[in-house]
Amino acid sequence: xxxxxxxxxxxxxxxxxxxxxxxxxxxxxxxxxxxxxxxxxxxxxxxxxxxxxxxxxxxxxxxxxxxxxxxxxxxxxxxxxxxxxxxxxxxxxxxxxxxxxxxxxxxxxxxxxxxxxxxxxxxxxxxxxxxxxxxxxxxxxxxxxxxxxxxxxxxxxxxxxxxxxxxxxxxxxxxxxxxxxxxxxxxxxxxxxxxxxxxxxxxxxxxxxxxxxxxxxxxxxxxxxxxxxxxxxxxxxxxxxxxxxxxxxxxxxxxxxxxxxxxxxxxxxxxxxxxxxxxxxxxxxxxxxxxxxxxxxxxxxxxxxxxxxxxxxxxxxxxxxxxxxxxxxxxxxxxxxxxxxxxxxxxxxxxxxxxxxxxxxxxxxxxxxxxxxxxxxxxxxxxxxxxxxxxxxxxxxxxxxxxxxxxxxxxxxxxxxxxxxxxxxxxxxxxxxxxxxxxxxxxxxxxxxxxxxxxxxxxxxxxxxxxxxxxxxxxxxxxxxxxxxxxxxxxxxxxxxxxxxxxxxxxxxxxxxxxxxxxxxxxxxxxxxxxxxxxxxxxxxxxxxxxxxxxxxxxxxxxxxxxxxxxxxxxxxxxxxxxxxxxxxxxxxxxxxxxxxxxxxxxxxxxxxxxxxxxxxxxxxxxxxxxxxxxxxxxxxxxxxxxxxxxxxxxxxxxxxxxxxxxxxxxxxxxxxxxxxxxxxxxxxxxxxxxxxxxxxxxxxxxxxxxxxxxxxxxxxxxxxxxxxxxxxxxxxxxxxxxxxxxxxxxxxxxxxxxxxxxxxxxxxxxxxxxxxxxxxxxxxxxxxxxxxxxxxxx
Amino acid sequence: xxxxxxxxxxxxxxxxxxxxxxxxxxxxxxxxxxxxxxxxxxxxxxxxxxxxxxxxxxxxxxxxxxxxxxxxxxxxxxxxxxxxxxxxxxxxxxxxxxxxxxxxxxxxxxxxxxxxxxxxxxxxxxxxxxxxxxxxxxxxxxxxxxxxxxxxxxxxxxxxxxxxxxxxxxx
Ligand code: FES
Ligand code: FES
Numbered sequence: 001x002x003x004x005x006x007x008x009x010x011x012x013x014x015x016x017x018x019x020x021x022x023x024x025x026x027x028x029x030x031x032x033x034x035x036x037x038x039x040x041x042x043x044x045x046x047x048x049x050x051x052x053x054x055x056x057x058x059x060x061x062x063x064x065x066x067x068x069x070x071x072x073x074x075x076x077x078x079x080x081x082x083x084x085x086x087x088x089x090x091x092x093x094x095x096x097x098x099x100x101x102x103x104x105x106x107x108x109x110x111x112x113x114x115x116x117x118x119x120x121x122x123x124x125x126x127x128x129x130x131x132x133x134x135x136x137x138x139x140x141x142x143x144x145x146x147x148x149x150x151x152x153x154x155x156x157x158x159x160x161x162x163x164x165x166x167x168x169x170x171x172x173x174x175x176x177x178x179x180x181x182x183x184x185x186x187x188x189x190x191x192x193x194x195x196x197x198x199x200x201x202x203x204x205x206x207x208x209x210x211x212x213x214x215x216x217x218x219x220x221x222x223x224x225x226x227x228x229x230x231x232x233x234x235x236x237x238x239x240x241x242x243x244x245x246x247x248x249x250x251x252x253x254x255x256x257x258x259x260x261x262x263x264x265x266x267x268x269x270x271x272x273x274x275x276x277x278x279x280x281x282x283x284x285x286x287x288x289x290x291x292x293x294x295x296x297x298x299x300x301x302x303x304x305x306x307x308x309x310x311x312x313x314x315x316x317x318x319x320x321x322x323x324x325x326x327x328x329x330x331x332x333x334x335x336x337x338x339x340x341x342x343x344x345x346x347x348x349x350x351x352x353x354x355x356x357x358x359x360x361x362x363x364x365x366x367x368x369x370x371x372x373x374x375x376x377x378x379x380x381x382x383x384x385x386x387x388x389x390x391x392x393x394x395x396x397x398x399x400x401x402x403x404x405x406x407x408x409x410x411x412x413x414x415x416x417x418x419x420x421x422x423x424x425x426x427x428x429x430x431x432x433x434x435x436x437x438x439x440x441x442x443x444x445x446x447x448x449x450x451x452x453x454x455x456x457x458x459x460x461x462x463x464x465x466x467x468x469x470x471x472x473x474x475x476x477x478x479x480x481x482x483x484x485x486x487x488x489x490x491x492x493x494x495x496x497x498x499x500x501x502x503x504x505x506x507x508x509x510x511x512x513x514x515x516x517x518x519x520x521x522x523x524x525x526x527x528x529x530x531x532x533x534x535x536x537x538x539x540x541x542x543x544x545x546x547x548x549x550x551x552x553x554x555x556x557x558x559x560x561x562x563x564x565x566x567x568x569x570x571x572x573x574x575x576x577x578x579x580x581x582x583x584x585x586x587x588x589x590x591x592x593x594x595x596x597x598x599x600x601x602x603x604x605x606x607x608x609x610x611x612x613x614x615x616x617x618x619x620x621x622x623x624x625x626x627x628x629x630x631x632x633x634x635x636x637x638x639x640x641x642x643x644x645x646x647x648x649x650x651x652x653x654x655x656x657x658x659x660x661x662x663x664x665x666x667x668x669x670x671x672x673x674x675x676x677x678x679x680x681x682x683x684x685x686x687x688x689x690x691x692x693x694x695x696x697x698x699x700x701x702x703x704x705x706x707x708x709x710x711x712x713x714x715x716x717x718x719x720x721x722x723x724x725x726x727x728x729x730x731x732x733x734x735x736x737x738x739x740x741x742x743x744x745x746x747x748x749x750x751x752x753x754x755x756x757x758x759x760x761x762x763x764x765x766x767x768x769x770x771x772x773x774x775x776x777x778x779x780x781x782x783x784x785x786x787x788x789x790x791x792x793x794x795x
Numbered sequence: 796x797x798x799x800x801x802x803x804x805x806x807x808x809x810x811x812x813x814x815x816x817x818x819x820x821x822x823x824x825x826x827x828x829x830x831x832x833x834x835x836x837x838x839x840x841x842x843x844x845x846x847x848x849x850x851x852x853x854x855x856x857x858x859x860x861x862x863x864x865x866x867x868x869x870x871x872x873x874x875x876x877x878x879x880x881x882x883x884x885x886x887x888x889x890x891x892x893x894x895x896x897x898x899x900x901x902x903x904x905x906x907x908x909x910x911x912x913x914x915x916x917x918x919x920x921x922x923x924x925x926x927x928x929x930x931x932x933x934x935x936x937x938x939x940x941x942x943x944x945x946x947x948x949x950x951x952x953x954x955x956x957x958x959x960x961x962x963x964x965x966x
Contacts, residue, residue, distance in 0.1 A: 024886050024887055024889065025886070025889060028885065028886040028889070028891055028894075029882070029886055030894075031891045031893075031894025031897050032882040032885045032886060032891060032894070032897055032898075032901055033829070033869065033870075033873040033882060034828075034829020034830070034868070034869030034870050034873065034897075034898040034901075035829065035870075036894050037828075038828075038831070038895065040822075040828075040831075041822075041828040131812075131814070205929075206929055207893075207895075207929060208831075208833045208839065208841055208893070208895040208896050208927060208928070208929050208930075209831070209833070209893065209895040210833075257893070257894065258893060259831070259893045259894070259895030260892075260893040260895060260929050260930055261893075262929070291835060292833070292834040292835060292836065513893055514891075514892030514893030514894060514930050515892065516889070516892070683888075683889045684889060687889050687892065687931060687932070687934075687935050688892075690931065690932030690934050690935070691892060691929075691930045691931050691932040692932075693932060694931075694932035694933065695929070717834070717836055717838070718834045718836065718838035718839055718927070719836070719838055723927055723929065724933075725923075725924040725925075725927065725933075726919075726920040726921075726923045726924050726926075726928075726933035726936070726937065727917075727920040727921045727923075727924040728924075729920070729932065729933050729934070731934060732932060732934055755932075
């Protein structure tokens with residue numbers, strides 16, 4: 001059995017020891033030279049372009065759709081309504097069996113009778129250009145009967161509120177409470193209780209490449225080929241087959257380059273299913289590329305929560321417990337197939353995460369609204385749980401007059417306490433809160449910052465330092481979706497083969513959307529087989545040519561896909577050595593592969609090249625022993641077994657200045673320590689973390705999908721919806737602690753969500769630390785100038 | 796209407812509809828798919844290309860207005876080798892993730908190299924602020940541009956012609 005040491009995971013100096021090294025991404029030259037292939041770059045013969053008429057109302061009955069004028073527009077070929085598509089496409093209901101009591105309504109690609117949010121696609125026009133299709137949309141006439149819109153989550157469950165789907169009885173989709181200990185008694189007896197109501201603003205992913213799809217149904221062979229910017233090609237294959245009444249084997253999903261995902265591109269969008277259904281009906285390719293307005297109105301939104309939370313502490317700072325009530329609005333449907341209940345569910349799972357305490361009560365209620373559907377976006381629920389937990393921790397430190405770092409140190413789960421089961425029932429394999437905090441304090445010059453803070457305050461400049469420790473949940477097992485009945489794979493496979501020239505090709509079920517998946521797979525395979533990394537080619541994003549797998553979400557690229565790659569690479573190495581042993585008349589155990597050469601393990605002497613071995617196996621098999629196994633192809637699949645997730649952890653610090661005249665926040669510096677287990681490529685991990693931090697800071701400072709009370713979306717352009725730009729972002733320092741998971745040989749966990757999970761909480765605390773001498777605090781994200789001025793009583 | 800222009804050094808004559816934007820003209824009519832449309836309303840910078848020596852947003856310029864113009868896209872910039880060092884720095888520094896913003900970023904960064912050889916990190920951040928990147932967090936991009944500027948400064952005699960002075964951009 002290989003061990004981490006036996007495969008060189010602790011020997012970074014060896015020539016083909018690639019794991020742990022900052023190898024540049026092999027697919028980057030293509031990206032920087034403009035030679036990538038995104039879905040919109042693909043052009044197929046006879047391709048039509050789709051544009052959608054989207055509901056101008058948050059809630060309205062569709063009385064009549066008149067298409068004659070649209071069909072008369074030059075270039076327009078067909079118009080499809082919900083009823084047309086329902087003939088070939090079955091609706092879906094986005095619930096999971098294990099989320100007890102969850103309910104949602106059936107959803108069609110285009111609605112049959114009612115539009116339930118502003119921006120919902122209602123009618124599709126196909127034309128020979130997108131411009132003509134848009135002209136066609138402009139010529140459509142729809143008679144609407146506007147209905148009352150249910151937009152406020154606080155009143156969603158009140159008697160008399162519009163029930164969005166009357167057949168469901170009410171607007172409650174899901175509720176869950178986790179409890180441990182005796183919260184009421186513990187809080188009654190506590191030395192101090194701090195409490196607050198936190199609000200997190202509804203925001204969205206704004207992938208720079210909008211959602212993109214081309215569906216192509218070929219009547220000659222009965223296959224549907226879908227080119228799509230998606231994170232989960234196999235999942236989409238299943239979805240298209242199931243709802244278009246085809247066999248899974250008749251559907252192929254291809255995703256080449258994908259321009260950002262962040263969770264936005266892991267869901268089933270009705271307009272994309274509509275494109276597949278239209279291609280199925282017409283027997284020709286149909287392309288749909290969302291424009292930015294469509295992205296804002298119809299990409300999933302996230303994080304629309306109101307959280308009432310309190311925390312009880314002893315006089316010495318010991319945390320007694322948390323008592324939390326989370327309310328979240330998810331739009332008119334739960335999103336298929338992951339469901340929109342997961343975000344609230346993760347809040348329940350993760351509040352209080354880093355700390356050891358006895359009493360816990362957390363409830364989430366998930367309710368319907370006439371707004372765009374919300375679902376899972378980078379670090380699902382984590383930034384909410386972290387901001388609430390860490391906001392309360394620093395409030396408690398202020399109430400006790402205690403250093404917030406010291407308060408954390410007293411309460412964090414000990415690094416030697418694992419395995420540890422948290423109050424809501426999460427079983428942690430091994431976390432490193434104390435080591436991470438120590439590492440952070442090596443990086444953050446706290447004394448210097450505190451001195452500067454005091455000095456600046458005298459001049460009326462308000463600066464604050466805030467911390468946020470967090471837990472991140474990665475590499476989900478079948479307990480996340482499989483047990484709920486969703487065909488979302490928790491395992492992933494990798495097939496590795498050696499070709500006659502000694503080069504290696506690996507195909508993997510995980511995908512690349514810019515994380516660098518292909519780079520780390522190449523490193524792992526090169527390391528595992530023993531070849532130069534330049535000799536490895538990676539295939540991802542094609543259901544016909546890769547082993548079945550879940551794709552890339554919840555940071556499973558390295559932890560799941562990477563381990564499958566390592567196991568298949570080691571199996572291939574063993575197979576190559578068996579063949580080499582027969583050729584060289586040597587026991588296979590006495591041989592090794594180093595940088596593409598078969599060597600003698602004891603002396604390091606080179607015995608033959610892989611190139612030569614390939615020549616003989618593929619062209620002169622007659623010279624080999626007759627019964628020698630000679631398959632230079634190996635496949636392995638990997639799934640975690642012991643724990644439902646690979647939990648990671650970390651801590652962030654944010655140093656910010658608040659202008660008390662304008663309410664503007666200036667980010668000065670930001671630090672992150674995270675523990676993603678084995679770091680396969682430090683260069684890529686650091687940039688993942690930085691990107692995640694900026695996305696978290698964006699959500700905390702600027703990003704907000706704003707609706708008016710009638711459900712009209714007010715932020716539909718990039719001029720209204722602000723995202724972080726380079727001039728506003730601070731330098732971000734990244735450090736690591738490595739606690740490899742023992743679930744795998746590689747030991748890697750996920751790294752992509754850590755930045756987003758912790759940044760809003762750290763910023764919340766930084767701002768409130770800055771405002772503390774003025775007796776003000778903000779709890780509602782995004783922390784806009786208006787909200788900060790309001791907190792200061794100046795607005 | 797009919798327009799004739801030079802794109803990446805090649806003469807091109809095409810019929811264009813008056814409403815055709817440059818970005819669509821490049822991508823759809825010429826198959827130059829390196830430039831991207833991220834917002835189509837002039838905010839994100841993904842469509843940045845060079846027209847007559849200056850960077851512009853391809854989604855805000857009408858192709859019909861470009862009769863006689865000289866247009867350079869990421870493909871042309873790559874082929875000429877003008878920014879080979881910058882592109883290498885992007886790769887070395889992992890200054891791209893999904894790469895969708897990257898051609899526009901490289902066009903904007905090339906403009907810094909041409910006109911603002913003295914730009915410090917803050918000035919680079921300012922200059923790139925019209926180009927959104929949702930993946931990287933920007934720091935690696937700033938690093939790559941700064942590294943290229945300093946490499947070029949080392950290899951360029953101090954008295955050689957410099958572009959405009961950089962605008963002062965404090966934090
Ligand atoms: S596409 Fe032109 S600026 Fe965004
Ligand atoms: S690398 Fe994805 S948007 Fe910049």
